[in-house]
Structure formats: C-alpha cells, structure tokens
Amino acid sequence: MHMFCYQCQETGEGAGCRFFGACGKDEEVANLLDVVIHALKGLGVLHERLRERAGAGPDRDTELWVARALFATVTNVCFDPARMLALAREGVARKRALLESHPEAFAGLDDPVALWLPSDDAEIRHTAYQVGVLLSNPDEDVRSLRETVIYGLKGIAAYLYHAMVLGCDDRELSSFVLGALATTTRELPVADLIALALETGTMTIRAMALLDRANTQAYGEPEATRVELGVRGNPGILITGHDLKDLEELLEQTAGTGVDVYTHSEMLPAHAYPAFRRHPHLAGNYGNAWWNQNEDFARFGGPILVTSNCITPVQEAYRQRIFTTGPAAWPGVPHVEADPATGAKDFSPLVALARRCPPPQPVDSGGFVGGFGRTQLERLAPRILELVRQGAIRRFVVMGGCDGRALSRDYYREVAERLPHDAVILTAGCAKYRFMHVPVGEIAGVPRIVDAGQCNDCFALVNLALRLKEALGVADVNDLPISYNIPWYDQKSVAVLLALLSLGVKHIRLGPTFPAFFSPLVRDTLVKEYDLLRIGDPAADVAAMMG
Numbered sequence: 398m399h400m401f402c403y404q405c406q407e408t409g410e411g412a413g414c415r416f417f418g419a420c421g422k423d424e425e426v427a428n429l430l431d432v433v434i435h436a437l438k439g440l441g442v443l444h445e446r447l448r449e450r451a452g453a454g455p456d457r458d459t460e461l462w463v464a465r466a467l468f469a470t471v472t473n474v475c476f477d478p479a480r481m482l483a484l485a486r487e488g489v490a491r492k493r494a495l496l497e498s499h500p501e502a503f504a505g506l507d508d509p510v511a512l513w514l515p516s517d518d519a520e521i522r523h524t525a526y527q528v529g530v531l532l533s534n535p536d537e538d539v540r541s542l543r544e545t546v547i548y549g550l551k552g553i554a555a556y557l558y559h560a561m562v563l564g565c566d567d568r569e570l571s572s573f574v575l576g577a578l579a580t581t582t583r584e585l586p587v588a589d590l591i592a593l594a595l596e597t598g599t600m601t602i603r604a605m606a607l608l609d610r611a612n613t614q615a616y617g618e619p620e621a622t623r624v625e626l627g628v629r630g631n632p633g634i635l636i637t638g639h640d641l642k643d644l645e646e647l648l649e650q651t652a653g654t655g656v657d658v659y660t661h662s663e664m665l666p667a668h669a670y671p672a673f674r675r676h677p678h679l680a681g682n683y684g685n686a687w688w689n690q691n692e693d694f695a696r697f698g699g700p701i702l703v704t705s706n707c708i709t710p711v712q713e714a715y716r717q718r719i720f721t722t723g724p725a726a727w728p729g730v731p732h733v734e735a736d737p738a739t740g741a742k743d744f745s746p747l748v749a750l751a752r753r754c755p756p757p758q759p760v761d762s763g764g765f766v767g768g769f770g771r772t773q774l775e776r777l778a779p780r781i782l783e784l785v786r787q788g789a790i791r792r793f794v795v796m797g798g799c800d801g802r803a804l805s806r807d808y809y810r811e812v813a814e815r816l817p818h819d820a821v822i823l824t825a826g827c828a829k830y831r832f833m834h835v836p837v838g839e840i841a842g843v844p845r846i847v848d849a850g851q852c853n854d855c856f857a858l859v860n861l862a863l864r865l866k867e868a869l870g871v872a873d874v875n876d877l878p879i880s881y882n883i884p885w886y887d888q889k890s891v892a893v894l895l896a897l898l899s900l901g902v903k904h905i906r907l908g909p910t911f912p913a914f915f916s917p918l919v920r921d922t923l924v925k926e927y928d929l930l931r932i933g934d935p936a937a938d939v940a941a942m943m944g
C-alpha cells in the first residue's frame with residue numbers, strides 16, 4: 398500500500414484510496430497530509446498541557462494557523478506537496494518553540510505524539526508510514542470514531558478560518574479544536590469517542606453561527622436575490638470556492654476596469670449580500686457545481702481564481718488562466734499570497750490577463766433565486782408557519798450539502814421532481830445544482846426551493862427548524878414536518894451531519910453512500926440509535942418522507 402485515505406464520499410471502491418486519490422491526490426500529498434494531522438495532534442497535546450500547567454492558551458496566530466492547516470487537509474483543497482510539507486514543517490517548528498519556551502510546563506512529558514520532532518524533511522516524510530490512518534489505529538471501531546471526529550474538526554476549521562479572516566474569532570471554539578485533536582491520541586472507550594463526535598457536532602453549529610455573524614457583519618444580511626446565469630459581453634474573471642473576503646477584494650480591484658466578475662459553484666450565494674450586490678460588474682453565476690469545473694473553466698475563457706475547496710486536477714485547457722489563493726493550491730499554479738503586513742491580496746495579474754481574454758462563452762441562461770439566509774428565513778418564518786397551519790405546506794425536505802461526480806447523485810434531482818406540490822425543499826451548499834433547474838414553482842409566494850446559501854448556511858436551516866419547533870409547540874425536533882435527505886461529499890458535510898446528530902435529529906437519509914470510515918459497529922449504532930438511512934429508490938423515498 399502506498400497511501401490510505403477514506404475521508405470523502407468518492408473514496409476508491411467505496412473503501413479507501415490506496416494508490417492514488419480518486420480526487421487526484423497522489424501518494425506524496427496524501428502521506429504528507431497524514432503527517433500534518435499528526436503534527437496538529439501533537440500541538441493539541443502540548444497546548445492542552447500548557448493550559449493545565451500554566452493556564453496559558455494559544456495566541457491568535459496559532460489559532461489561525463491551526464484552522465488553516467486543518468482546512469488544507471480537506472478534500473480538494475491543497476494538492477501541492479511543497480505546501481503540505483511546509484505545513485508539516487511549521488507544525489513541528491511550532492511544537493519545538495512551545496517546548497523550548499515553557500520547559501517547566503513540559504517537564505516529565507512522555508507523550509510520543511507531542512514529542513515527535515523530526516530533524517529533517519526525510520524524517521517528516523518517513524513518519525507518514527507510521528502515522529497513517531490505518532497504521533496508527535489498529536482497532537477499526539476506534540479508528541472509525543477518531544477519524545469521524547477529525548473529519549468533523551476539519552469542517553469546523555474551514556468555517557473557523559473563513560470567520561477569522563474576517564476578524565471574527567471564537568477562542569473557545571479554537572480551544573475545542575486543539576483539545577479534540579489531542580483527545581484523538583488517547584485510548585478511550587467507544588462510548589467516550591461517540592460523545593466526542595457529538596460534541597464536535599455541537600461545536601459545528603457554533604462554528605456555522607460564527608461564520609454567519611462574520612459574513613453578515615462584513616457584508617450585510619443576505620436578501621432574496623435573482624442570480625443571472627447567462628453572460629455579458631465584457632471580459633470576465635471567474636471566482637470559485639467559499640472565501641467572501643477574496644471576492645470583496647477582487648470586486649474592488651476590478652471596479653471600473655471593464656472586467657466583469659462571475660461566481661462559480663459555492664460562490665453563488667455571494668450575490669445575495671448587499672455589499673456585493675452594489676457592484677454592477679458582479680455579472681452573474683457561471684457554470685455548474687465544482688465537479689464540472691473542467692468543462693466550465695475551459696469554456697469560460699478568462700482567468701479563474703480558486704479561493705478554497707473545491708479545486709480538481711488542473712487541465713491544459715485552462716492551465717495558463719487559473720490562480721489559487723488561501724488554503725487552495727495546485728502544483729505549478731500561481732498562488733496569490735496575502736501581504737504579510739496588511740493581509741491585502743493583489744489580483745492585478747488576473748485583471749491584466751482578463752483584458753487579453755475573450756468574454757466568457759455562455760453555458761446556461763435564465764436565473765436562480767437564492768439568498769434565504771438566516772434573517773431572511775426568520776422574516777419568512779411567520780408566513781411559512783401560517784402556510785403550515787393551513788396545510789398548504791405539508792412537509793419540508795432538507796436537501797443541503799454537497800454535489801459530486803457520481804451519476805447516482807441524480808437521485809436528488811428525481812426527488813425534487815417527484816416531491817408533491819405541498820413540499821418545500823430547503824437547501825444550502827452546492828447540492829442545489831442537481832435540482833436548481835427543476836421548475837417546482839412556489840406555494841403562496843414561498844418558493845418551493847429555498848436556498849439558504851453556502852454549506853455553512855445550513856445554520857440558517859437549523860435555526861428555522863428550531864423556530865418552527867418553538868412556534869408549533871413541538872417537544873421533539875423529530876416531530877416537526879421536516880425530512881432530512883443529505884447529500885455528502887467532503888469533511889464539511891461530515892461536520893454538518895454530526896451537527897444534526899448532536900441536535901437529536903433522526904431518520905436522516907444519507908447519500909449517495911454511507912461513509913467508508915464508518916465501521917460496521919459505528920454504522921449499526923447510528924442506524925439503531927438515530928435510524929440513519931441510506932438513500933434508495935427516489936419514488937419510495939419521497940413516499941416515505943411524505944408519509
């Protein structure tokens with residue numbers, strides 16, 4: 398075996414990528430990724446001890462670095478071995494600095510993970526063969542639960558990183574991330590690991606709330622907005638990923654240049670924020686979900702900026718036009734770094750390139766109405782409640798999460814088509830690309846596809862569910878007229894799944910497959926305790942949900 402990774406839905410043969418990642422990750426990056434996680438666990442152990450012995454917590458720089466390093470290990474973020482190695486080196490350097498600066502707090506420490514201090518790159522690389530997912534956890538149930546927690550933490554880290562970039566911190570959340578990483582190195586009974594997984598879910602809700610606050614403080618409350626899906630005649634820059642700060646800077650630097658900005662995939666919900674809507678050159682959304690980027694990027698014709706996940710193997714058709722920034726990276730692709738002093742990014746090379754490129758070729762037309770973020774849904778809640786009481790809305794079906802390459806994901810389009818006229822789809826994330834063109838109409842002014850935004854905006858959907866619970870006087874969230882039919886792909890959706898489980902939500906349909914990292918015991922426990930279901934036949938599932 399050259400590598401082992403089973404963190405995403407696309408994993409090889411539904412069991413694990415062993416020679417090459419189905420995502421495009423090679424063994425070098427996969428192994429270095431394992432080492433970065435190992436370094437982060439050690440850093441967690443050291444900070445936990447420092448807190449206990451000296452009452453000192455990590456500084457902001459450490460918290461931001463931890464969030465960024467964990468984020469880099471999420472699927473489809475960083476494919477660059479040099480950057481992954483640099484992260485491993487920095488993790489080791491941070492541990493060494495901590496040990497040297499507080500010798501009294503670490504006296505007598507014999508934790509091998511904390512004290513792993515390789516002397517050179519060769520030792521860092523070699524360590525991968527000792528700390529990989531399979532090698533470090535021989536018990537499959539313990540391994541399953543530890544990895545579930547780590548994947549949930551990766552999701553939290555992504556949300557935390559975006560919030561921190563906007564100046565919104567949560568020390569307790571950062572502290573939880575480091576503490577939970579440390580806990581995954583300990584021998585714990587299965588029950589304790591399950592409790593940690595559920596706590597990770599609770600902290601995911603906190604992370605989503607933090608990012609919601611960061612986004613709305615910076616860019617205003619999202620408003621219901623029609624997003625154009627066609628193109629204009631000017632040259633354009635396509636921005637993809639999730640980082641709204643990058644979009645803000647790009648819009649400012651392209652204002653008045655004659656270059657339009659188009660969003661792609663998970664950047665679509667940005668159109669609903671007042672701060673972005675006021676830019677007339679924010680022209681629309683281009684293309685499909687992340688997995689279709691080869692086609693979309695080739696046809697776009699102008700520069701492309703990837704700000705976070707998801708980037709897929711870069712193709713010749715657009716290799717000369719693609720740039721990365723933030724945690725996203727692909728070897729050989731120009732990476733726009735933030736100025737260390739000001740944090741500002743210079744996107745002028747993209748603007749200059751855009752002016753030499755033809756305008757984008759159309760791939761779609763018409764529009765899509767989104768922007769039902771937390772406050773918009775709160776405003777809509779009384780009307781929704783009235784329609785529920787009248788019987789005009791019989792059921793909500795949450796289909797928020799990820800899209801992906803698997804053909805079986807067409808299930809979600811079929812479900813959208815088959816749902817009866819008194820059912821409303823609540824969505825967030827790129828899952829919506831599967832059914833956004835299904836003409837479902839509306840119910841007395843309430844659209845039958847309600848899009849809350851990016852995947853972190855699942856928080857708005859959770860918030861709506863809790864408001865309905867209160868207003869309808871329902872004691873148990875499972876008695877609400879809501880069914881959860883969640884398409885998952887990467888570790889952010891693992892975090893969202895844990896969040897739902899932590900709220901006690903049962904009968905969740907998960908698809909297109911169950912995670913390979915669920916051991917039979919973990920899977921059976923979730924099926925037994927939470928009635929976790931796999932998606933099946935669309936007609937039968939619709940009938941069951943509506944029943």
Ligand code: SF4
Pocket residue numbers: 402403404405406407408409413414417418419420421422427472473
């Ligand atoms: Fe395989 Fe997914 Fe890991 Fe990529 S992220 S190597 S596809 S399991």
